[in-house]
Amino acid sequence: MTLADEASAFFRDLQSRTCERLEALDGRGRFGADSWSHEGGGGGITRVLSQGAVFEKAGVGWSDVSSELPDDLTPSGHVEAHAFRATGMSLILHPCSPMVPALHANFRFLERGSTCWFGGGVDLTPYYPFREDVIHFHRTLKNACDPHGPRHYARFKKWCDEYFFLPHRGETRGVGGIFFDDLGGNELDLRGHFDFVRAASEAFLPAYVPIVERRRQESYGEKERSFQLWRRGRYVEFNLLYDRGTMFGLKTKGRVESVLMSMPPLVRWPYDEKPAPGTREAELAAYLCPTDWLGADPLPVVRGS
Amino acid sequence: MTLADEASAFFRDLQSRTCERLEALDGRGRFGADSWSHEGGGGGITRVLSQGAVFEKAGVGWSDVSSELPDDLTPSGHVEAHAFRATGMSLILHPCSPMVPALHANFRFLERGSTCWFGGGVDLTPYYPFREDVIHFHRTLKNACDPHGPRHYARFKKWCDEYFFLPHRGETRGVGGIFFDDLGGNELDLRGHFDFVRAASEAFLPAYVPIVERRRQESYGEKERSFQLWRRGRYVEFNLLYDRGTMFGLKTKGRVESVLMSMPPLVRWPYDEKPAPGTREAELAAYLCPTDWLGADPLPVVRGS
Numbered sequence: 042m043t044l045a046d047e048a049s050a051f052f053r054d055l056q057s058r059t060c061e062r063l064e065a066l067d068g069r070g071r072f073g074a075d076s077w078s079h080e081g082g083g084g085g086i087t088r089v090l091s092q093g094a095v096f097e098k099a100g101v102g103w104s105d106v107s108s109e110l111p112d113d114l115t116p117s118g119h120v121e122a123h124a125f126r127a128t129g130m131s132l133i134l135h136p137c138s139p140m141v142p143a144l145h146a147n148f149r150f151l152e153r154g155s156t157c158w159f160g161g162g163v164d165l166t167p168y169y170p171f172r173e174d175v176i177h178f179h180r181t182l183k184n185a186c187d188p189h190g191p192r193h194y195a196r197f198k199k200w201c202d203e204y205f206f207l208p209h210r211g212e213t214r215g216v217g218g219i220f221f222d223d224l225g226g227n228e229l230d231l232r233g234h235f236d237f238v239r240a241a242s243e244a245f246l247p248a249y250v251p252i253v254e255r256r257r258q259e260s261y262g263e264k265e266r267s268f269q270l271w272r273r274g275r276y277v278e279f280n281l282l283y284d285r286g287t288m289f290g291l292k293t294k295g296r297v298e299s300v301l302m303s304m305p306p307l308v309r310w311p312y313d314e315k316p317a318p319g320t321r322e323a324e325l326a327a328y329l330c331p332t333d334w335l336g337a338d339p340l341p342v343v344r345g346s
Numbered sequence: 347m348t349l350a351d352e353a354s355a356f357f358r359d360l361q362s363r364t365c366e367r368l369e370a371l372d373g374r375g376r377f378g379a380d381s382w383s384h385e386g387g388g389g390g391i392t393r394v395l396s397q398g399a400v401f402e403k404a405g406v407g408w409s410d411v412s413s414e415l416p417d418d419l420t421p422s423g424h425v426e427a428h429a430f431r432a433t434g435m436s437l438i439l440h441p442c443s444p445m446v447p448a449l450h451a452n453f454r455f456l457e458r459g460s461t462c463w464f465g466g467g468v469d470l471t472p473y474y475p476f477r478e479d480v481i482h483f484h485r486t487l488k489n490a491c492d493p494h495g496p497r498h499y500a501r502f503k504k505w506c507d508e509y510f511f512l513p514h515r516g517e518t519r520g521v522g523g524i525f526f527d528d529l530g531g532n533e534l535d536l537r538g539h540f541d542f543v544r545a546a547s548e549a550f551l552p553a554y555v556p557i558v559e560r561r562r563q564e565s566y567g568e569k570e571r572s573f574q575l576w577r578r579g580r581y582v583e584f585n586l587l588y589d590r591g592t593m594f595g596l597k598t599k600g601r602v603e604s605v606l607m608s609m610p611p612l613v614r615w616p617y618d619e620k621p622a623p624g625t626r627e628a629e630l631a632a633y634l635c636p637t638d639w640l641g642a643d644p645l646p647v648v649r650g651s
Binding site for chain 1: 609612614
């Protein structure tokens with residue numbers, strides 16, 4: 042069994058376990074399962090839960106595909122490196138309630154010629170943020186990172202802030218988390234990275250589920266729902282304008298509905314809407330910039346402070 | 347008065363006249379007007395009508411901006427050609443009723459160094475298409491094109507089909523229209539192109555308004571509304587993944603809310619939804635491929651044929 046095979050089996054099992062836990066958390070919705078195959082080889086299973094009690098749309102994908110990289114995704118002069126194999130698990134949760142944040146997670150292993158590497162990340166997008174939730178989220182990720190490298194959390198947290206950034210809006214997609222890529226090296230290095238990926242993939246539910254359990258009971262009305270639908274537009278803007286995973290999936294002829302399962306179920310684009318100063322909705326902006334959540338001064342500038 | 351000044355004044359007047367006519371057509375909604383200035387020089391006026399009787403969101407923009415082109419939009423080696431001036435009118439109409447098609451139109455004049463050119467286009471995106479509407483639309487555009495060049499319509503119709511195409515979906519955005527760019531040349535050529543642009547800009551309302559008047563009375567229910575919101579997702583996918591105008595606007599630091607006024611007001615992304623064969627919704631697919639609407643055999647393959 043090669044490392045790629047091992048990673049693939051791990052991601053597939055992670056998909057199953059994650060769907061089970063999310064169904065239990067939701068209490069009503071059930072994941073479907075669509076198997077598909079890729080024209081270049083391999084395939085995947087896309088699992089989506091729609092209109093649950095907690096999740097309006099939850100997608101958990103697993104894939105293990107082989108293909109030729111299209112020319113514009115290959116560094117010039119590396120003709121022999123065109124063939125690649127990519128396997129991974131990706132997850133996106135769009136809750137019904139505006140009080141419950143959206144979650145994204147992705148873990149992957151890529152092989153191109155003799156080069157292999159791991160990548161991935163976990164990040165949180167609240168619409169009505171609660172400071173203690175954000176701290177819990179980052180604390181849990183840091184605890185998962187720390188045994189694998191003293192600088193892992195700091196590096197990958199910064200990378201996340203930089204990656205999930207919308208330059209045209211001048212804001213981050215959410216409150217960040219961790220993001221990492223190009224974790225390669227020799228066999229021993231790769232084993233170490235795999236251990237880290239396992240740890241990170243065990244951490245995203247403990248980082249997220251307690252927030253869901255706390256916030257699913259918060260009341261909300263049409264105003265809050267409307268704000269959520271508006272903010273989801275930024276999620277779409279990021280994924281379609283900037284996300285490399287989305288581009289990669291579409292350019293390598295991935296299954297379109299699997300690549301775009303990340304799209305929120307319902308989205309609003311009003312013209313030039315802005316929350317009135319001093320409202321709860323206006324508080325979100327202060328969370329959408331890189332912030333040292335676990336530092337000595339983790340408070341962003343918020344209303345009244 | 348330079349040609350750029352003349353074009354700018356024409357586009358500004360076109361914006362005013364168009365908003366007046368659309369307000370009369372809508373009967374309830376009123377356009378706001380936001381003036382803005384561009385950091386490099388110049389500015390624009392963005393006019394949006396929301397929650398009208400006919401239009402859920404209608405945007406009509408005028409702009410005349412000067413700027414330096416960012417490096418990645420400039421052909422290498424043309425450092426002297428960085429400075430540009432762009433002026434134009436753009437319009438996007440998202441009707442309330444799924445029975446009334448969305449309309450997009452844009453006319454522009456660009457100047458970079460000593461090079462000037464016109465560009466633009468008009469295209470229609472129905473959700474419940476009526477063949478006679480599509481033929482009327484194309485016939486009106488062809489009539490406007492013909493006096494300016496015997497091959498204008500055929501060329502620009504083909505260009506439109508090629509430009510407004512979503513490769514990942516394997517379908518056109520709508521039923522097309524005309525699209526043209528790089529209409530440059532010497533002073534005399536440019537005068538001729540300006541005449542053509544005037545004719546095209548006089549044609550888009552006669553091409554569209556009779557369709558609105560015919561279809562605004564068609565009844566529809568939740569099923570049709572839901573289908574419209576789903577199909578609007580393709581509009582977003584096109585604009586954010588492929589549209590050069592959107593990229594240009596965002597990369598040249600255009601006013602974000604003006605660039606993105608084209609986004610539909612409300613959009614749905616269900617997972618892997620497909621209309622059942624034989625339904626009215628399934629008929630749309632046959633319209634979303636390049637079709638010779640005015641030719642001898644203008645019928646796409648539709649249900650039962």
